[in-house]
Amino acid sequence: MSQGTAVPQSGPRLKLKGVGKYFDHDHKKLAVLEGIDLEVEAGEFCCLVGPSGCGKSTLLNIVAGLEKPDEGLVWANPREVSGPGPDRVVIFQDLALFPWLDVWDNVDFGLKNLGLPAGERRARVLKYLQLVHLQEFLHARLHQLSGGMRQRVALARSLAMEPEILLMDEPFSALDPHTRERLQQELQDIWAATGATILFVTHGLKEAVALGDKVVLLTTRPGRIQAVERVDLPRPRSVDDAPVLSISRRLKAQIGNWVDPVSRQEERV
Amino acid sequence: MRPGGGKRALQMAAFLAALLLLWQGLAWAGFWPRYLFPGPRQVFGSLWGMALDGSLGRAVLRSLGRLGLGYAISALAGTALGVLFSRFGWLEATLGRLSLGLQTLPSICWLPLALIWFGLNEKAILFVVVMGSVLSISMATESGVRHVPPVWIRAARTMGCSGARLYFKVVLPAAFPSILTGLKQGWSFAWRSLMAAELIYSTPGLGFLLNSGREFNDAAQVMAVIGVIIVLGTAINQAVFAPLEGRVRRRFGLD
Ligand SMILES: Nc1ncnc2c1ncn2[C@@H]1O[C@H](COP(=O)(O)OP(=O)(O)OP(=O)(O)O)[C@@H](O)[C@H]1O
Ligand SMILES: [Mg+2]
Numbered sequence: 001m002s003q004g005t006a007v008p009q010s011g012p013r014l015k016l017k018g019v020g021k022y023f024d025h026d027h028k029k030l031a032v033l034e035g036i037d038l039e040v041e042a043g044e045f046c047c048l049v050g051p052s053g054c055g056k057s058t059l060l061n062i063v064a065g066l067e068k069p070d071e072g073l074v075w076a077n078p079r080e081v082s083g084p085g086p087d088r089v090v091i092f093q094d095l096a097l098f099p100w101l102d103v104w105d106n107v108d109f110g111l112k113n114l115g116l117p118a119g120e121r122r123a124r125v126l127k128y129l130q131l132v133h134l135q136e137f138l139h140a141r142l143h144q145l146s147g148g149m150r151q152r153v154a155l156a157r158s159l160a161m162e163p164e165i166l167l168m169d170e171p172f173s174a175l176d177p178h179t180r181e182r183l184q185q186e187l188q189d190i191w192a193a194t195g196a197t198i199l200f201v202t203h204g205l206k207e208a209v210a211l212g213d214k215v216v217l218l219t220t221r222p223g224r225i226q227a228v229e230r231v232d233l234p235r236p237r238s239v240d241d242a243p244v245l246s247i248s249r250r251l252k253a254q255i256g257n258w259v260d261p262v263s264r265q266e267e268r269v
Numbered sequence: 270m271r272p273g274g275g276k277r278a279l280q281m282a283a284f285l286a287a288l289l290l291l292w293q294g295l296a297w298a299g300f301w302p303r304y305l306f307p308g309p310r311q312v313f314g315s316l317w318g319m320a321l322d323g324s325l326g327r328a329v330l331r332s333l334g335r336l337g338l339g340y341a342i343s344a345l346a347g348t349a350l351g352v353l354f355s356r357f358g359w360l361e362a363t364l365g366r367l368s369l370g371l372q373t374l375p376s377i378c379w380l381p382l383a384l385i386w387f388g389l390n391e392k393a394i395l396f397v398v399v400m401g402s403v404l405s406i407s408m409a410t411e412s413g414v415r416h417v418p419p420v421w422i423r424a425a426r427t428m429g430c431s432g433a434r435l436y437f438k439v440v441l442p443a444a445f446p447s448i449l450t451g452l453k454q455g456w457s458f459a460w461r462s463l464m465a466a467e468l469i470y471s472t473p474g475l476g477f478l479l480n481s482g483r484e485f486n487d488a489a490q491v492m493a494v495i496g497v498i499i500v501l502g503t504a505i506n507q508a509v510f511a512p513l514e515g516r517v518r519r520r521f522g523l524d
Contacts, residue, residue, distance in 0.1 A: 066423050086429035096424035099521045100442040109438070110428035143522050161428060 012039040013077060013197045014063065014165055020071030021058055031222035032058050036072065038216060038225065040165075040199060045191055047208035048201045050218030056201040057093070059223070060167050063199060064090045077164045086114060089163040093170045095154045102139050103129065103153055110161040128156040131190055148179035155187070159194060168200045172207070181238065184211060188236045205248045206239040217255055226255060307489040316493040324478065325497065332463060332474040333501075335391065339398030340459045344452060347403045351410020351448070352436070361411060368404045376401030376458065377465040384470065394466045401462030402455035409451020413444030446517050453510045460502055475501075 019036040022029050032055040040046045050056050061067040063074060065084040074081040076088055089110070097106050104125055111121040129135055132152035142150060151171060158166055172180040188211065191198060202208050208215045215229040229251060233243050289309055296308025303311070319325035354361040379400045383393035417440055425439040441448070467476020475498055482490035518524045 061423075064423075064427050066427065084423075084426040084429075086427070088427065090424065090427045092420055092424060094420060096418075096420040098421065098439070098442070100445060109425075109430075113429035113434070141520055143519055157428075 011041075013042040013044070014038070014040040014199065015075045015078075016063070016072065017074075018072035019059070019062060019069045019074060021055065021062065021067070022070050033062075033069075034222045034224050036223070036225060040197055040214075042164075042197055043195045044213050045198045045200065045211060046214045046216060047212035048199060048216050048218065049203070049205055049208045050223055051220050052203065054218045054221045055223035056218065057169055060090065060169050060199065060201055063165070064088050064167055066090075086110060086161055087163050088165045088167060089158040089161050090167040091154050091158050091169065091171045093173065095150060095171075097142055097150060097154055097157070099142050102141055103134060103145070104138050106142070106153055107157045107160050110157060114161065124160045124162075125156075128160040131159065131193070132156045132186065146179075148175055148183065151175060151179075151183060152186075155183075155190070159190065159196070162194070163196070165197045165199065168198065170201055170203060173203060180207075184239065185236055187211065192235070204239075205252055206244060209248045209251070210237045210239045210241070210244045215251070217251065227251070304486065305488060307492065311489040312492045312496070315487065315489040316496070319478070319490070319493065328473060328475045328478045328494075329497070329501070331472075332467065332476070335394055335398065335467075335474065336459060336463050339395045339463065340402060340456060342395070343399050343402040343406055343455055343459060346399070347406025347451065347455060348410050348441075348448060350403070350407035351451070352414060352441070354407060354411035355414035365408070365411065368408065371400075372404050372408075375465075376462040377469065380466055380469055389470070391472075394463065394470065394472065397466040398459050398462045402459035405458055406448075406451040406455040409454065410444065410448050413447025413451070414440055416447065417443040446521055446523065449510075449514060449517055453506075453514070456505070456510065457502070464498060 016036050016038040019033060019038075020031070021033040022031055024030070036059065038046075048056055048059065058067060062069050063076065063081065065081045065088065081088075098109065101109065107125045107129060108121055111124055116124070126135075126138075129138060132155050134149065134152055134156065137145065137149065142153070145153065154171070172183055175183065184207065190196075200208070200211060202211075205215075209229075209231055212231055215231060216225060217227045217229070218224065219226045229247070231247060233241070233247075237244055239245075293309050296303075296306065296310075300306070307315075316325070319328075354365045376397055379397050380393065383396040387393040387396060421439055421443050422435065425435055430438060463474075464476050464479075467474040468480055469476075471477050471480055475494055479491055479494045482488070482494060515524075
């Protein structure tokens with residue numbers, strides 16, 4: 001659980017200091033992350049962009065407490081992170097919904113762990129399933145839902161826990177462009193309504209600029225922070241807005257060419 | 270029902286009817302004496318007789334009762350053992366390996382030992398049934414638990430689930446498709462073990478009915494009881510395991 005020394009000042013919701021991570025590959029040390037310093041304010045929407053394999057998921061897992069950093073420290077809410085906790089819920093790239101439960105019970109799962117009374121749980125499940133427009137599928141089975149609907153279930157499941165920090169790992173990358181755009185809009189609405197602090201990992205620069213208050217660019221592996229860009233455009237925004245496009249074009253020129261076919265393909269659209 | 274299910278059922282019915290005709294034809298042709306190769310009339314007659322005098326019903330109840338008890342023990346112990354195997358590597362490396370070896374032993378080989386240990390009673394038969402089915406269940410459970418996608422466990426942990434709760438709410442349900450395969454296999458092993466044990470150690474039950482048919486040189490009775498055993502096995506499979514498996518496969522997106 002998330003105990004440990006308190007963060008020195010009562011500032012950011014999330015703070016990483018000098019975080020580094022190494023993996024063993026064939027007995028060789030592979031540097032994945034180096035010297036990551038990052039602060040995310042309460043209620044801030046922070047997007048993390050970087051080429052494939054640069055350590056984005058690793059960084060998210062470190063914040064979630066599922067992975068330990070080899071160097072540096074992480075504080076959240078505002079204790080030092082030493083393990084997973086319901087104050088930092090992750091939406092994984094492949095969702096990790098539980099097929100043995102229906103939609104309702106998936107959303108209820110975390111609430112039961114929190115030990116909330118039944119009435120409160122029922123109210124929350126209903127509220128968040130309505131928020132993601134699934135009120136007509138309360139007791140559907142996951143295999144009866146489309147990809148976008150499952151994405152919404154995952155969103156509702158995490159939101160219902162009302163975590164201080166929501167960690168999202170390329171949650172929309174597997175969706176068709178139309179559904180992705182709808183969910184990008186909905187996520188902004190939900191974020192505005194709940195005031196959650198979000199750390200959002202993506203391949204797509206445009207997506208990052210459209211969603212984020214702050215866009216953090218990582219280099220190719222070992223991932224280091226290359227640039228941090230504040231985006232102060234009015235919301236709701238879309239990836240097609242002219243200002244969003246112009247900022248992402250400028251950032252793209254600034255970071256040069258990542259050797260990353262996936263993100264390039266996505267950016268071409 | 271699956272598309273084409275009705276057609277399949279029709280095919281099966283036609284096939285069974287043809288088989289019955291062939292059987293009747295062979296019986297009429299008289300290649301073999303009737304007491305060796307009885308026709309459908311004798312066999313169904315024998316079946317009817319056993320049904321009327323209650324011996325069939327009693328035998329079915331006795332056998333199913335034993336099966337139910339033995340299988341319940343197997344299912345509980347097998348799942349628990351499988352969880353222990355997956356939890357403790359050293360247990361899997363020792364007892365787990367040993368049970369692989371034990372599985373090659375036909376379970377009826379346990380009967381002599383069981384008779385020595387427990388004497389001539391129900392416990393001996395239960396022991397054979399349990400030994401015949403518990404290991405396949407525990408091994409399927411172990412493999413299912415070991416192969417639970419880690420992302421489910423990670424997701425559960427970030428949602429504040431840990432310890433025994435994690436086991437009961439995530440690991441076991443996630444491993445259920447594999448556990449179910451083990452349970453199904455274990456059930457058929459239990460059924461076979463029971464029949465073998467009842468045949469050898471005469472005690473009221475379907476196996477005993479088979480044996481008494483042999484003692485009176487009554488081929489019709491033997492065939493009738495074999496038919497009952499097949500129908501019972503198939504029926505339980507169709508009524509319990511097939512629908513359960515179909516539902517689990519659909520839910521887990523395996524279909
Ligand atoms: N458990 C692990 N053991 C060994 N190496 C790992 C492990 N997890 C990640 N890595 C390595 O760390 C690097 C970064 O992985 P990570 O999943 O964080 O990348 P990513 O930025 O999320 O990539 P993508 O955008 O493709 O999802 C990769 O080179 C990967 O091989
Ligand atoms: Mg990743």
